[in-house]
Amino acid sequence: MESNTAWIERELAQLKEQGLLIHFRTVESPEGPWLTVDGRKVLNLCANNYLGLAADPRLAQAAKDAIDQYGIGPAAVRTIAGTMSLHLALERRLAAFKGVEAAITFQSGFNANIAAIPALVGKDDVIFSDELNHASIIDGARLSRAEIVRFAHADPADLRRKIEETHTTGRRLIITDGVFSMDGDIAPLPEIYEVAREHNILLMVDDAHGEGVLGRGGRGIVDHFSLHGKVDIEVGTLSKAFGVVGGVVAGKPIIIDWLRQRARPFLFSSAMTVPDVAACLAAVDVLEASTERVDRLWRNAEFFRREMQRLGFDTGASQTPIVPIMLGEAPLAQQFSRRLFEEGVFAMAIGFPTVPRGKARIRVMNSAAHSQSDLEQALAVFEKVGKELAVV
Numbered sequence: 001m002e003s004n005t006a007w008i009e010r011e012l013a014q015l016k017e018q019g020l021l022i023h024f025r026t027v028e029s030p031e032g033p034w035l036t037v038d039g040r041k042v043l044n045l046c047a048n049n050y051l052g053l054a055a056d057p058r059l060a061q062a063a064k065d066a067i068d069q070y071g072i073g074p075a076a077v078r079t080i081a082g083t084m085s086l087h088l089a090l091e092r093r094l095a096a097f098k099g100v101e102a103a104i105t106f107q108s109g110f111n112a113n114i115a116a117i118p119a120l121v122g123k124d125d126v127i128f129s130d131e132l133n134h135a136s137i138i139d140g141a142r143l144s145r146a147e148i149v150r151f152a153h154a155d156p157a158d159l160r161r162k163i164e165e166t167h168t169t170g171r172r173l174i175i176t177d178g179v180f181s182m183d184g185d186i187a188p189l190p191e192i193y194e195v196a197r198e199h200n201i202l203l204m205v206d207d208a209h210g211e212g213v214l215g216r217g218g219r220g221i222v223d224h225f226s227l228h229g230k231v232d233i234e235v236g237t238l239s240k241a242f243g244v245v246g247g248v249v250a251g252k253p254i255i256i257d258w259l260r261q262r263a264r265p266f267l268f269s270s271a272m273t274v275p276d277v278a279a280c281l282a283a284v285d286v287l288e289a290s291t292e293r294v295d296r297l298w299r300n301a302e303f304f305r306r307e308m309q310r311l312g313f314d315t316g317a318s319q320t321p322i323v324p325i326m327l328g329e330a331p332l333a334q335q336f337s338r339r340l341f342e343e344g345v346f347a348m349a350i351g352f353p354t355v356p357r358g359k360a361r362i363r364v365m366n367s368a369a370h371s372q373s374d375l376e377q378a379l380a381v382f383e384k385v386g387k388e389l390a391v392v
């Protein structure tokens with residue numbers, strides 16, 4: 001008889017054959033602009049460390065001080081004994097930073113989505129979801145058991161059409177990523193808001209890649225488009241630009257109060273740890289003190305994208321510090337990434353199922369932590385490998 005895991009061996013072999021087997025490397029240094037990876041010093045172009053806060057000494061010190069004062073673990077879910085004064089302080093500070101009345105934190109951005117969506121819609125309801133939304137939105141939507149209607153990517157006219165075609169007596173929710181994580185384009189939120197308003201539908205934006213990046217000093221997509229008070233639910237992460245780990249939902253007090261009653265990862269999974277919360281509070285201090293890091297991030301991203309285009313690379317729809325280098329087939333993207341690494345540049349290949357088949361790419365993540373000479377070095381390596389593999 002065949003072993004009961006033989007199917008896994010077959011699946012893995014097939015992934016390998018198609019160039020779709022995910023390989024990941026081990027980082028042996030702090031998460032800075034340069035990393036030691038698998039024993040080599042390489043330039044880091046694939047982390048979400050937009051502002052260079054992941055190894056910032058102020059965040060690390062805040063975590064240490066909090067450990068001395070409060071220990072480490074919350075020892076419970078938020079609704080039992082896990083809500084510490086630190087959690088409430090972080091929620092107040094995040095709400096103030098984003099210019100909303102209330103916020104609730106979760107253990108991650110992924111959890112924030114699977115918390116918020118099923119709390120807001122259920123079996124008899126409808127979710128209108130951008131077709132390129134993040135996996136955690138898709139999973140949150142599935143968990144809710146609501147009907148999921150996908151609209152064409154970043155297309156408010158298609159959204160309007162889908163809403164008019166979908167008859168329901170239940171509740172409705174529109175969800176879009178703010179910045180799309182694989183393409184680096186920005187959702188047309190003002191137009192989506194108009195559609196939501198016309199039809200009186202709840203509007204939720206997942207700003208994981210906009211938090212700390214878009215808007216004045218990194219206040220996010222709502223600030224970027226001056227839509228204050230108009231977006232009902234803003235989901236964010238503390239794991240990207242904030243440099244730590246955690247998730248947040250910000251919005252009207254009535255919605256946040258409801259999530260405190262009904263969001264399952266809030267009720268059934270332990271709270272964020274003490275050092276994480278303290279480090280996030282320090283990150284808010286850094287962001288509120290100055291826009292300098294956010295400004296540097298954008299200068300770096302715009303320089304890098306412009307120079308890559310000048311070299312002849314296809315940067316897709318990128319409008320943000322996420323710059324995909326479109327290569328097409330997955331094996332080419334994997335080979336490109338391997339050659340970059342050999343030349344001292346760490347940038348990951350991304351293929352199906354993270355992006356559609358035939359749309360494999362190298363995804364470059366810019367950061368305020370990169371110096372001008374880091375970027376010039378990266379460009380020289382991309383040019384060399386691009387020519388070698390006949391991409392440019």
Ligand SMILES: *Cc1c(COP(=O)(O)O)cnc(C)c1O
Pocket residue numbers: 108109110111113134136137177181206207208209237238239240245246247
């Ligand atoms: C990264 C990401 C998440 C998940 O955030 P984590 O804090 O890493 O769990 C959720 N939504 C979007 C759009 C993301 O890009």
